[in-house]
Amino acid sequence: MIRASERAMGIEYAIRDVVLPARELEKKGIKVIRLNIGDPGKYDFQPPKHMRDAYCKAIQEGHNYYGPSEGLPELREAIVTREKRKNGVDITPEDVRVTAAVTEALQFIFGALLNPGDNILVPSPSYPPYVGLVKFYGGIANEYLTVEENGWQPDIDDMRKKINERTKAIAVINPNNPTGALYEKKTIKEILDLAGEYDLPVISDEIYDLMTYEGKHVSPGSLTKDVPVIVMNGLSKVYFATGWRLGYFYYVDPEGKLEEVREAIDKMARIRICPSTPAQFAAIAGLTGPMDYLDEYMGKLKERRDYIYKRFTEIPGISTTKPQGAFYIFPRIEERSKWKSDKEFVLDALNEAHVLFVHGSGFGYAGDWHFRIVFLPPVEILEEAMDNFEAFMRKRLGA
Ligand code: PLP
Numbered sequence: 001m002i003r004a005s006e007r008a009m010g011i012e013y014a015i016r017d018v019v020l021p022a023r024e025l026e027k028k029g030i031k032v033i034r035l036n037i038g039d040p041g042k043y044d045f046q047p048p049k050h051m052r053d054a055y056c057k058a059i060q061e062g063h064n065y066y067g068p069s070e071g072l073p074e075l076r077e078a079i080v081t082r083e084k085r086k087n088g089v090d091i092t093p094e095d096v097r098v099t100a101a102v103t104e105a106l107q108f109i110f111g112a113l114l115n116p117g118d119n120i121l122v123p124s125p126s127y128p129p130y131v132g133l134v135k136f137y138g139g140i141a142n143e144y145l146t147v148e149e150n151g152w153q154p155d156i157d158d159m160r161k162k163i164n165e166r167t168k169a170i171a172v173i174n175p176n177n178p179t180g181a182l183y184e185k186k187t188i189k190e191i192l193d194l195a196g197e198y199d200l201p202v203i204s205d206e207i208y209d210l211m212t213y214e215g216k217h218v219s220p221g222s223l224t225k226d227v228p229v230i231v232m233n234g235l236s237k238v239y240f241a242t243g244w245r246l247g248y249f250y251y252v253d254p255e256g257k258l259e260e261v262r263e264a265i266d267k268m269a270r271i272r273i274c275p276s277t278p279a280q281f282a283a284i285a286g287l288t289g290p291m292d293y294l295d296e297y298m299g300k301l302k303e304r305r306d307y308i309y310k311r312f313t314e315i316p317g318i319s320t321t322k323p324q325g326a327f328y329i330f331p332r333i334e335e336r337s338k339w340k341s342d343k344e345f346v347l348d349a350l351n352e353a354h355v356l357f358v359h360g361s362g363f364g365y366a367g368d369w370h371f372r373i374v375f376l377p378p379v380e381i382l383e384e385a386m387d388n389f390e391a392f393m394r395k396r397l398g399a
Contacts, residue, residue, distance in 0.1 A: 051285050080092060102236065178358075318332065
């Protein structure tokens with residue numbers, strides 16, 4: 001047998017791992033309601049028409065060539081305008097890089113920051129690629145606690161305790177996947193203060209920035225004075241174009257501390273050539289175009305959020321925090337005597353209630369004994385899923 005690398009074989013991705021047992025059931029003709037993947041395009045959400053038109057037009061008009069590694073100048077200009085409007089940041093197109101979605105931005109940033117044995121502070125629970133990609137690049141995902149009782153806000157004292165001489169950056173995911181938390185301005189300021197104290201950059205994942213139900217997103221990029229911040233965003237969530245694989249990041253670095261990291265990232269960007277050219281034309285249309293579609297979509301998502309939250313408050317053996325952003329809910333399994341682990345719980349719910357959730361421990365240690373549900377589908381589908389799940393819980397708990 002030809003051996004694969006340990007680096008690649010070590011990768012885990014809980015969100016897709018649970019699909020295999022679901023497929024087995026589906027092969028037997030059983031309908032499974034899948035609530036595991038955060039893809040709006042699988043339900044009644046599409047990128048707005050002006051973006052779809054711009055994508056097709058770019059292809060028809062011959063924009064099918066390689067572009068610059070850092071992204072098209074017109075798009076970098078549009079990103080600056082969008083981010084000045086949203087975050088009031090003082091940046092120029094020189095500070096912006098276009099990527100094959102936030103996932104590639106993470107690859108660049110971790111690849112450029114980490115030597116073997118270095119660590120990045122990542123939230124627990126956290127979107128799994130943070131742990132997986134940090135490990136892939138030889139680093140250690142140094143998980144800091146976010147506190148459920150406090151609306152899943154980061155625990156600044158825990159963050160401080162986890163920082164050591166090999167820490168290279170603090171990653172913040174806000175609004176958060178999987179918890180749906182929206183961080184308070186005060187929390188963001190405290191994170192910046194801590195980063196400043198230890199001379200660390202902050203990596204800010206803002207892919208859900210305009211997807212909030214209560215309150216508004218605050219970016220560390222908008223509050224920093226001297227701490228370098230790398231802000232990431234893209235088309236996948238707020239612009240509903242997951243499959244186009246387009247994103248970006250930019251540096252807010254008033255004192256130029258990231259000069260070498262920028263050089264390293266540009267080297268990585270050059271060997272992967274460039275992001276998709278026609279998708280960048282669609283991004284220009286999205287970033288400079290009307291946003292009224294978002295009001296309509298957020299209205300639908302809020303109805304679904306309210307519905308699922310209410311249902312979970314009525315199911316025995318479960319407690320849950322109300323998500324304030326993104327499209328995930330992260331309930332806690334209170335009654336634990338019937339299962340050995342949250343994974344066993346999720347598999348039991350799959351086999352018995354035919355609903356597919358993701359076990360919380362797949363998102364890091366603080367996710368243990370929780371599960372994540374995507375509330376993107378219409379209420380009728382959520383209702384069927386919740387009816388099945390409630391019946392399952394009542395049967396298991398005899399309640
Ligand atoms: N960051 C977070 C917090 C996410 O939840 C996701 C996808 O679910 C991504 C990044 C991936 O984004 P992209 O599609 O831009 O790679």
